[in-house]
Amino acid sequence: MSYMTALHCRECGREYEPGPLHVCEFCFGPLEVTYDYDGMRGKVTRKRIESGPPTMWRYIDLLPIAGDDPIEMGTGFTPLLRAENLGRELGLDELYLKNDCVNPTWSFKDRVVGVAATRARELGFTTLACASTGNLANSVSAHAAKAGMDAIVFIPSDLEQSKILGSAIYAPTLVAVNGSYDDVNRLCSELAGRYPWAFVNINVRPYYAEGSKTLGYEVAEQLGWQAPDHCVVPMASGSLYTKIWKGLTELHRLGLIDEPHTRMSGAQAEGCSPIATAWMGGTMNIRPQRPNTIAKSLAIGNPADGYYALKTMQETNGAAAAVSDDEVVEGMKLLARTEGIFAETAGGVTIAALKRLVQSGVIRRGERTVVFITGAGLKTPDAVMGRLAASLDIEATVESFEAAKREVDARVSAAPATA
Amino acid sequence: MVRKRVRFTFEGDLVKDPVIWQMGRDFAVVTNIRMADVEERYGWVILEVDGEPDEIDRAIAWAETKGVRVDPITGDVVEG
Ligand SMILES: Cc1ncc(COP(=O)(O)O)c(C=O)c1O
Ligand SMILES: [Zn+2]
Numbered sequence: 323m324s325y326m327t328a329l330h331c332r333e334c335g336r337e338y339e340p341g342p343l344h345v346c347e348f349c350f351g352p353l354e355v356t357y358d359y360d361g362m363r364g365k366v367t368r369k370r371i372e373s374g375p376p377t378m379w380r381y382i383d384l385l386p387i388a389g390d391d392p393i394e395m396g397t398g399f400t401p402l403l404r405a406e407n408l409g410r411e412l413g414l415d416e417l418y419l420k421n422d423c424v425n426p427t428w429s430f431k432d433r434v435v436g437v438a439a440t441r442a443r444e445l446g447f448t449t450l451a452c453a454s455t456g457n458l459a460n461s462v463s464a465h466a467a468k469a470g471m472d473a474i475v476f477i478p479s480d481l482e483q484s485k486i487l488g489s490a491i492y493a494p495t496l497v498a499v500n501g502s503y504d505d506v507n508r509l510c511s512e513l514a515g516r517y518p519w520a521f522v523n524i525n526v527r528p529y530y531a532e533g534s535k536t537l538g539y540e541v542a543e544q545l546g547w548q549a550p551d552h553c554v555v556p557m558a559s560g561s562l563y564t565k566i567w568k569g570l571t572e573l574h575r576l577g578l579i580d581e582p583h584t585r586m587s588g589a590q591a592e593g594c595s596p597i598a599t600a601w602m603g604g605t606m607n608i609r610p611q612r613p614n615t616i617a618k619s620l621a622i623g624n625p626a627d628g629y630y631a632l633k634t635m636q637e638t639n640g641a642a643a644a645v646s647d648d649e650v651v652e653g654m655k656l657l658a659r660t661e662g663i664f665a666e667t668a669g670g671v672t673i674a675a676l677k678r679l680v681q682s683g684v685i686r687r688g689e690r691t692v693v694f695i696t697g698a699g700l701k702t703p704d705a706v707m708g709r710l711a712a713s714l715d716i717e718a719t720v721e722s723f724e725a726a727k728r729e730v731d732a733r734v735s736a737a738p739a740t741a
Numbered sequence: 742m743v744r745k746r747v748r749f750t751f752e753g754d755l756v757k758d759p760v761i762w763q764m765g766r767d768f769a770v771v772t773n774i775r776m777a778d779v780e781e782r783y784g785w786v787i788l789e790v791d792g793e794p795d796e797i798d799r800a801i802a803w804a805e806t807k808g809v810r811v812d813p814i815t816g817d818v819v820e821g
Contacts, residue, residue, distance in 0.1 A: 350746070350776065350787055350814050431820075458820040478819070503819060504812075511813035512745075524818050558821060609783065610750055610810060619821025626816030668821075 323365070326386045328356040329528055332630070340386070342445055342520065344527040352626065353528045355386040359575055366576055368547060371539075375399075378433055378536040384572060385437055385536075386529045392440045393469045397425050397432040398536050402544040402692070407660040408673075412680050416690045418550070419657075420541055423665060423698035427460040427488070429619075430562065430696040434533035435461040435522055439469055441529040442520030449474060451519040453510035456485050457619050457697055462522055463492035474519060478506050488701065503613075523559075531627075534562045538569020541692050542579050549573075549582035551689040554676045556668045556696055557588040557597050557642075558622040560631030566694070567634050586640040587684065588631060589675030591615035591667075595644035597628045602642065606632050616647045616705050617667040619697060641684045649674035651709055654699065664699030672696075745797050746775075749786045750810040756784050760807050768800035769793065787814055 329338040333351025344353055366383045374380030378398025382390065401421045409417035425432040435458070439450055450469075452462045453476040466473035473494030477486065481498070490496060499506045514524040522530050542549055549570045555563040563586065570582040590598040593615025600608045608628040613621035625631070635642060645653070650667055653674035658664050665673075676693050679685045699706075714730065716722040749761070756779060765772045770792035777786040790797050801811055 345815060352815075453819040454821070455819060456821045476819075507817055507819050508811075508813055510818050511815060514818075521818070523820055524815065527815075559816060607778070607780075607783070609752075610812065621821060622817045622819075624812050624817045628816075 323383060323390075324388045325358045325362050325366075325383060326355055326388065327358050329353040330356050340388075342442075342447070342525045344525055355528055355532055357384075357386075359572075362576055366578075368543075368578055371543065371578075378436060378533070378540075381536050381539050384539065386532050387437065387440050388444050393436060393443070393465055395426045395432060395436065395465065395468055397436050399540060400424050402541060403661070405661050405693075408657065411656070411660055412677055413687055414680060414685070414691055415688055418541075418545075418690075418692045419661060419663065420537060420692055420694045421663060422537065422694065422696045423663065423669075427457070427464045428698035428701060429457040429461065429666075430534070430537065430694075431457045431461040432465075433536050434530045434561075435465050437533035438520065438522040438526045438530035439465040439471070442522070442526050443469060443471065445520070445526075447518065447520040448472060449517075449519040451475070451510075451513075451517075451521045452523060453477075453506055453521075454489075455481055455618055455621075456488070456701060458523065459489040459494075460492075463489040463494040466494060467492040476506060476510050476513075478503060482704075484703070485701075527626075531561045531565055534565035535569035535572065537562070537694060538566040539573060541566075542570060542573050542582075545690075547573075547579050549579055549584045550692040551583070552585045552587065552640075552685050552691040554587050554589060554672055554679065554685075554691065554693045556620055556672045556694065557590050557625070557631060558620040559625045560588070560597055560627035562694075562696070563588050564627055564630045564634050567638065584638060585689075586634050586638040587675070587679055588635065588640070588642045589672045590642065590644045591617040591620055591650060591671050592644045592646050593617070594621045594623060596623060596625055597631050598642035598644040600628070600632060601635055602644075608632070615650075616702075617650055617671045618702070619666060619668045620671060641679060643675035643678045645671055645674035645678060649678075651705055653677070654706055655709070657695070658699070663695060665695045666697040666699050666702040667705050668697050669695045669699070670705070742791060743794050743797065745790045745801075746814050747788055747790065747801065748812045748814045749788055749804065750812070751779070751784045751786075752808075752810075753782055755808050756780075756782060758807065760804055760809055761786065761788065764800050764804055768803065769796045770800045
């Protein structure tokens with residue numbers, strides 16, 4: 323049952339029909355979905371949710387679609403794992419990892435695109451579009467394939483072959499734009515107004531963004547209907563970060579959890595840190611940056627939701643950290659070594675930020691902390707290639723093997739012990 | 742005639758230059774400031790620019806050569 327009633331402007335409150343719109347005509351504020359929360363109360367219960375499918379669509383009542391026919395790809399309800407090894411290493415008593423690497427196209431983008439694609443189909447669109455350098459394009463292409471829609475995906479022409487592959491396999495129309503990042507950006511903003519396509523993060527962005535709330539819902543449900551004490555979330559546009567918090571507050575509004583006192587902290591790479599920089603400078607004025615970091619999936623220099631992310635940070639007594647590219651790689655290796663999870667660079671950013679926030683005393687030992695790992699490592703192999711231990715290259719003889727092994731054993735016993 | 746909405750960002754001494762006025766004088770476009778926040782050394786303006794599409798593109802390209810950063814008002818739309 324749908325409880326969506328309208329769209330409204332986050333700035334001036336003006337209401338709009340729930341169509342393919344994303345900015346307020348009057349003040350240019352972003353539009354947000356309006357729900358009938360009173361109507362939900364007593365109907366959207368823990369029991370109803372728990373009896374739903376083991377995917378993000380168990381929360382369908384809280385998502386902005388009109389019908390009951392989502393594009394189901396098995397996205398969501400991903401594992402929430404207790405991270406004892408990493409917790410011990412960092413000095414945290416109760417650390418959890420939300421492993422969103424295991425979605426259909428290996429990133430959390432399947433959540434937002436799932437909602438955008440479903441809503442786009444409801445609104446009569448037959449073409450899904452996006453501008454992307456990776457994860458978003460993968461997910462849009464896959465959803466279009468599943469839903470029998472057309473996909474048109476715009477990429478910068480200098481994108482690496484390995485990134486193109488992850489979209490091309492689903493047979494979208496790939497448009498490689500000869501131009502700078504800003505050129506692609508401007509072109510797609512214009513095309514969204516000109517063609518009858520659903521650009522997932524432009525003209526249907528209000529619906530798209532709501533998909534990220536499901537990460538907040540899931541974490542609370544998986545903790546036995548309790549909000550965590552602290553969340554650490556990677557930030558690009560800042561949407562995911564704000565929507566996880568929104569998800570927690572909605573559950574409380576419906577009486578499904580106690581009032582959340584969760585502190586929301588955000589992670590960025592130094593080479594693209596407009597939100598973290600504003601936070602640390604004590605200003606609400608986000609200054610756009612030109613990205614220069616290996617964490618390309620987080621490289622949004624002019625973040626659409628940056629201001630709202632800062633407000634959430636303030637409201638929840640959270641913090642932001644910006645980490646160097648070296649720390650990103652170390653973060654990826656640390657996560658893999660301690661918990662057996664190979665995350666992409668965004669995960670390295672988040673783990674490195676977690677470490678910083680613990681070391682600086684922002685996150686306290688006893689806080690029940692959840693870290694969001696939002697994309698899988700095979701998406702960004704170049705980041706760690708050449709920074710891992712090399713193989714032992716031997717002849718096919720026992721002697722050759724044992725000689726190599728002796729060398730390794732000697733090296734290990736000579737190395738300083740690590741925890 | 743079309744209308745384009747963009748966000749201009751000014752940094753440093755550029756804040757003091759009358760770039761928008763000059764743009765309206767030198768190109769066949771009509772500019773309308775819809776929102777703005779300008780500090781001493783940093784500022785942004787949400788601008789509506791009316792004119793023929795090619796002329797708007799020329800005007801904006803010129804503003805960029807003056808050092809103005811020009812973005813769509815929705816923030817970056819290319820995502821990772
Ligand atoms: C892997 C990954 N994590 C996190 C994000 C952050 O998303 P948001 O733009 O909602 O801040 C993105 C995408 O932009 C991403 O690709
Ligand atoms: Zn408004």
